[in-house]
Amino acid sequence: MNIGQASAASGVSAKMIRYYESIGLIPKPSRTDAGYRVYTETEVRTLGFIRRARDLGLSIERIGLLVGLWLDHGRSSADVKRIATEHVAELESRILELIAMRDTLQALAKSCHGDQRPECPILHELEGGGARRAAAPRRPAGPRPAAPGPAA
Numbered sequence: 001m002n003i004g005q006a007s008a009a010s011g012v013s014a015k016m017i018r019y020y021e022s023i024g025l026i027p028k029p030s031r032t033d034a035g036y037r038v039y040t041e042t043e044v045r046t047l048g049f050i051r052r053a054r055d056l057g058l059s060i061e062r063i064g065l066l067v068g069l070w071l072d073h074g075r076s077s078a079d080v081k082r083i084a085t086e087h088v089a090e091l092e093s094r095i096l097e098l099i100a101m102r103d104t105l106q107a108l109a110k111s112c113h114g115d116q117r118p119e120c121p122i123l124h125e126l127e128g129g130g131a132r133r134a135a136a137p138r139r140p141a142g143p144r145p146a147a148p149g150p151a152a
Helices: 003-010 014-022 041-055 060-071 077-111 121-127
Strands: none
Touching: 003 014, 003 041, 014 041, 041 060, 060 077, 077 121
16 A cells, blocks of 8 residues: 555554654555555554554654564563553653642642732742742832843
């Protein structure tokens, strides 16, 4: 089948198929006399495998390892499990980071009046005036200095 058909069958765009070929994630397919790529069912199954792995957030490097293990019928499932559990640990860490970001933004949003006043704890935190810089001197109340204009 041609690249368009392989793309439709695997759910991987033609652009990504060409990219996966260029980095050696999948082998270069055979070509017709006119130079068109021709994909086998095995290659399309491999593309589907890659798409599902990408959907799970696996890196290209890990996917390469998994494709190699998938094709190696003498593999040890312990190797596959190790790759999966390492990825799970990274996902859990990212989840904790996202939860912390969400909690910080929720707390800041709750503390912001959201009215016509210029004071805003969200902007103060982004400026670096939050707990991490508690020792930094606070600006005096009143109008803020104008931002510098373009150099003349």
